[in-house]
Amino acid sequence: MNVVEKAASPLEALARKKRKKDKIKTGDAKARKSKPQSFDIDFERLDRLGHFNPSNLASPLAMELRAVKRRLLRRLGFLRAAGDRQAYRMPGRQRNLVLVTSTQAGEGKTFCAVNLALSLALEDLVDTVLIDADIPRPKVRARFGLDRGAGLTDCLTEQIPWRSLAHRAKDGPLTILGEGHSRERTAELFAGEACQQLLTEISTANREGLVFIDAPPALAMTDAAVLAKYVDEVIFVVEANETPEPAIAAALDELLDVNPNVSLVLNRCLIGATGSSYSSYDYYGRSEEDGAEKPAEKE
Numbered sequence: 001m002n003v004v005e006k007a008a009s010p011l012e013a014l015a016r017k018k019r020k021k022d023k024i025k026t027g028d029a030k031a032r033k034s035k036p037q038s039f040d041i042d043f044e045r046l047d048r049l050g051h052f053n054p055s056n057l058a059s060p061l062a063m064e065l066r067a068v069k070r071r072l073l074r075r076l077g078f079l080r081a082a083g084d085r086q087a088y089r090m091p092g093r094q095r096n097l098v099l100v101t102s103t104q105a106g107e108g109k110t111f112c113a114v115n116l117a118l119s120l121a122l123e124d125l126v127d128t129v130l131i132d133a134d135i136p137r138p139k140v141r142a143r144f145g146l147d148r149g150a151g152l153t154d155c156l157t158e159q160i161p162w163r164s165l166a167h168r169a170k171d172g173p174l175t176i177l178g179e180g181h182s183r184e185r186t187a188e189l190f191a192g193e194a195c196q197q198l199l200t201e202i203s204t205a206n207r208e209g210l211v212f213i214d215a216p217p218a219l220a221m222t223d224a225a226v227l228a229k230y231v232d233e234v235i236f237v238v239e240a241n242e243t244p245e246p247a248i249a250a251a252l253d254e255l256l257d258v259n260p261n262v263s264l265v266l267n268r269c270l271i272g273a274t275g276s277s278y279s280s281y282d283y284y285g286r287s288e289e290d291g292a293e294k295p296a297e298k299e
């Protein structure tokens with residue numbers, strides 16, 4: 001390297017740095033301006049997969065979801081008075097963040113999260129955001145026939161505004177944020193301040209509505225317990241006659257350690273001729289003697 005080249009190289013490095021910084025800035029600005037991509041809900045597909053269909057509000061599933069929603073909304077402090085919905089919130093918390101998890105894989109977490117989100121958005125016209133935080137087995141976008149792409153983990157690693165990566169349904173107030181590209185060290189990623197900030201931002205942006213987080217199973221990885229710290233309510237899906245009791249107890253113990261507001265949804269519980277999917281939604285918590293918070297409200 002000659003003298004001129006030597007002198008130029010730090011300048012080039014500086015210029016490279018500046019170009020990179022400018023690129024990030026422009027990217028950010030573009031992303032900040034951009035809105036969620038809109039999509040048409042593929043009802044035929046959802047119907048085939050056995051999901052909630054707003055054109056069949058008399059179905060057993062729609063009725064069971066109504067019972068689950070009613071209890072969930074009450075527990076979150078959303079009350080109906082003279083047709084109005086009023087939310088009672090604690091300072092700094094919107095009381096609208098709901099995590100869906102279970103003991104192990106395949107017990108119906110995504111089924112439950114997608115159905116609750118669909119039914120709240122399309123039947124009750126409640127603004128609903130559904131986030132896929134099951135990074136190893138993301139399934140939310142696939143249920144809606146949406147392509148994979150950037151999502152939650154990119155918001156956390158690249159500070160990309162969440163709205164620019166979200167999908168907004170044309171058919172109702174439903175927004176979906178998929179999992180994202182990065183698949184590594186998710187527990188660390190979720191434990192970071194950026195995750196708490198992002199969830200607060202989404203929850204605040206949707207203060208009159210609900211935000212569901214589809215999480216991985218609680219026993220398989222720590223992600224669910226990490227995320228449970230930030231939410232107002234944990235829905236714990238139990239597969240009737242399948243989930244082993246000791247596993248349920250172990251998973252609940254983990255969750256209750258970080259969040260006392262855990263409710264159970266019994267999935268695939270076949271009762272009578274209707275083939276009920278969700279038979280119960282009960283508060284499961286430690287007794288007051290254990291120092292756990294009581295649920296906000298109970299039916």
Ligand SMILES: Nc1ncnc2c1ncn2[C@@H]1O[C@H](COP(=O)(O)OP(=O)(O)OP(=O)(O)O)[C@@H](O)[C@H]1O
Pocket residue numbers: 049050102104105106107108109110111112134137139216217267268277278
């Ligand atoms: N009550 C139900 N009625 C009909 N199908 C159901 C029901 N619950 C779950 N399923 C179906 O069972 C399969 C597994 O459910 P789902 O994907 O929701 O489980 P999961 O707990 O999210 O699994 P994973 O841990 O792999 O993400 C899916 O095909 C889902 O549509």
Ligand SMILES: [Mg+2]
Pocket residue numbers: 109110111134137139214
């Ligand atoms: Mg799932």
